[in-house]
Amino acid sequence: MKRLTVLIILAFFAINIFAQDEFTLVKEGDAAPDFSIRMEDGSVKKLSDLKGKVVWINFFADWCPPCRKELPYLEKDVYQKLKQNKSFEVLVIGREHDWATVNKFKADNNYTLPFYPDPERDIFSKYAKQNIPRNFIIDKNGKIVVASIGFKEDEFNEIIEKVNKLLN
Template sequence: MKHFLIILLLVSSPAFCQDLAVGQHLPAFTVSNDQQTIKSMDLKGKVVLINFFATWCGPCMQELPQMQQFWATHKSNKNLVVLVIGREHTQSEITAFKAKKGFELPMYPDENRTVYSLFATQYIPRNYLIDAKGKIAYTSVGFEQGEFNKMLSKIDELLKQQQ
């Protein structure tokens, strides 16, 4: 019985979730909002930051203003694509949320977790950084300032490789 409980705890821990990891390829997906449609196959050759969030998520609300600042200073970089995806949100919810918060980030609804389920099974906020070859170069779960800064450094490193 004791061994069964240990195995059950290990299998149910976040470390054993079937989440995409560094080195794996970006899965095929399409996201659309009221302005554009993005297909993952069109992202090759770009550095891509994918953020999954929800409007009710406290850690997401800590992270998104910083994501907005990052976007504001990097949005003109043609080698970078930022996709902020609202897990279980409709387009109208995303539009209202952006207006209320004053965000200009490119946000996309994922009402049925169609895209999210290709990356992870649970937990937000979640970030995936994809290199120009289409491989995952960095991942994070939750929000912690030091980890967010580490991600920004990794983005800078990948963008320098593009020059």
């Protein structure tokens, strides 16, 4: 009985890992899919306009516990340290959130990170089908160099190291 239980647990984890890969639509080495974000003032920001910069894209939701755990690290260990670097940009994108939701979440948590809404999953659906948080690092040539799912502090620190290497 114990063996069967262990096999079932191992099979569940194997299926879960496979499913995560199945839900990712882009991989490291791919050109980052372009997208546009409509700003609150009506202007448009496009990913392609950021070519020549290292871009950190984070997909989150305000109800997601791993997202809530990850965002303070993104604020303190990434954004606060690199926001003055003109070759770097962070885009924190609220999956299925509107401007009111991302602005409230930002204010309630005292974040200075740049948050953007993706109310219809238009942006997210270019990168993945499901599972958050997700981080994508885009190099200066517009290629994906990191595609991660979930939050683990050691993996997050490895992403930071990679970003610092890209910026140097």
